[in-house]
Amino acid sequence: MGLAAGDVWWCVLVTAEVREEGPEVSFDVHGLNIDAESETEKICSFIEREVYAHYKRKGVVVGLSGGIDSALLACLCVRALGPSKVLGVILPERDSSPDSAKFAAEQAEALGIQYETVEITPILEVIGVYERRNAVIRELCPDFDPGADRMKIALPPDLLHSDALNVFSLIVDRAVGGRFSCRLKPAELHEIAAAQNIKQRTRMIHLYSFAERMHRIVGGTTNRTEMDQGFFVKHGDGAVDIEPLAHLYKTQVFQLARHLGVVENILKRTPSPDTWPGGVTDEEFYFRIPFDTLDQLLYAFNEGLDTIDVSKMLDLEVVQVERAYRDFQLKKSTTWHLRSLPPSLLDSDSEAG
Amino acid sequence: MANVRETLRSFVLESFPASSIVSRFDDRTSFLDTGIIDSTGVLELVSFLEEQFDITVEDSELVPENLDSIDNLVRYLGTKNVPHASP
Numbered sequence: 001m002g003l004a005a006g007d008v009w010w011c012v013l014v015t016a017e018v019r020e021e022g023p024e025v026s027f028d029v030h031g032l033n034i035d036a037e038s039e040t041e042k043i044c045s046f047i048e049r050e051v052y053a054h055y056k057r058k059g060v061v062v063g064l065s066g067g068i069d070s071a072l073l074a075c076l077c078v079r080a081l082g083p084s085k086v087l088g089v090i091l092p093e094r095d096s097s098p099d100s101a102k103f104a105a106e107q108a109e110a111l112g113i114q115y116e117t118v119e120i121t122p123i124l125e126v127i128g129v130y131e132r133r134n135a136v137i138r139e140l141c142p143d144f145d146p147g148a149d150r151m152k153i154a155l156p157p158d159l160l161h162s163d164a165l166n167v168f169s170l171i172v173d174r175a176v177g178g179r180f181s182c183r184l185k186p187a188e189l190h191e192i193a194a195a196q197n198i199k200q201r202t203r204m205i206h207l208y209s210f211a212e213r214m215h216r217i218v219g220g221t222t223n224r225t226e227m228d229q230g231f232f233v234k235h236g237d238g239a240v241d242i243e244p245l246a247h248l249y250k251t252q253v254f255q256l257a258r259h260l261g262v263v264e265n266i267l268k269r270t271p272s273p274d275t276w277p278g279g280v281t282d283e284e285f286y287f288r289i290p291f292d293t294l295d296q297l298l299y300a301f302n303e304g305l306d307t308i309d310v311s312k313m314l315d316l317e318v319v320q321v322e323r324a325y326r327d328f329q330l331k332k333s334t335t336w337h338l339r340s341l342p343p344s345l346l347d348s349d350s351e352a353g
Numbered sequence: 354m355a356n357v358r359e360t361l362r363s364f365v366l367e368s369f370p371a372s373s374i375v376s377r378f379d380d381r382t383s384f385l386d387t388g389i390i391d392s393t394g395v396l397e398l399v400s401f402l403e404e405q406f407d408i409t410v411e412d413s414e415l416v417p418e419n420l421d422s423i424d425n426l427v428r429y430l431g432t433k434n435v436p437h438a439s440p
Binding site: 058156163164167168182183184185186189190321326330331333334 | 420
């Protein structure tokens, strides 16, 4: 990592704001570059310390989704603790891409770790996840055929070029041809989200079941981009014992993953929630900006960098940076409760009586 | 017909209680900047507009310029020919 002479004043601007807890970055148009080996050692020390000294447990359980974050976490845990201390758990359901379980197994085998596969579709059916979600869709699209049509929900694309607010639309690609699309009303969105979130909460149940049986901890896979913007399920994939990736922006996850040799099939996958039959990317579903630009803007926002300066640095219009900043603040403030303990009166100034 | 501005104010105060504790809430106050309305609140606001004023809010109209304050809403409703929606 290095900066060109012309970037020196940027270096001064940025390094003054570098936080203690984040990795040292160089912020320029080429992305948020980190020293991969140094960062690896730091995270591995963290994992080892937390598992053995803090929790006093025997290893880690990692939910392997077939995505880059869980693959990276597994690599780091193996590097920190050794393969015998890491259990991978693959938890596919009806709407998961078939590639997910396949790639997750490939990663587990490449690392030489034990792994289990637990199909969660039956329990989701019993709870009524698919039925509840599909009932909402049929109200909006009466001809919807859940066995053949592919549905998803998504936000308006291209945040930087549009003032469009975060309003979800239902999109159904019909097996017989054509596409149905409509904006979701609040009650409809809440019903669909509540049903879908059961999937991640069910995965949490299984991960803790394995972990507790083995006296291990559950490793979290939420990265900083997701943590900051609230892109995880409360008490779902957000319910874990450690979050070793939470200080890394998504593009930094990719950097480390390449450094540690995550399998190629996972490295080249487009990030996706992998929970909608219609197939939707993380960008389409939530972030509305490609990850490389998103992370640069989010980093700038978190460091309090001026929008005019950032627009010059990233060759964007000021209004585009302002749109991104507004969206970041909105998502961050809406999801405050995902990053906090539940509010209570339990503090030194609020004794009862 | 009830004044459109009053109808909007009542809806915002009832549906988004944060508006009553913001230090200065007036017709120019940005809902999004002050946190009165969050991401899902926008959906509620749009549903209210469509039902209360019998209009269709097009996808292209879901922008802060139309929705992000009482003043903006009144101006927007005027463009949708809602009676008594005068600034």
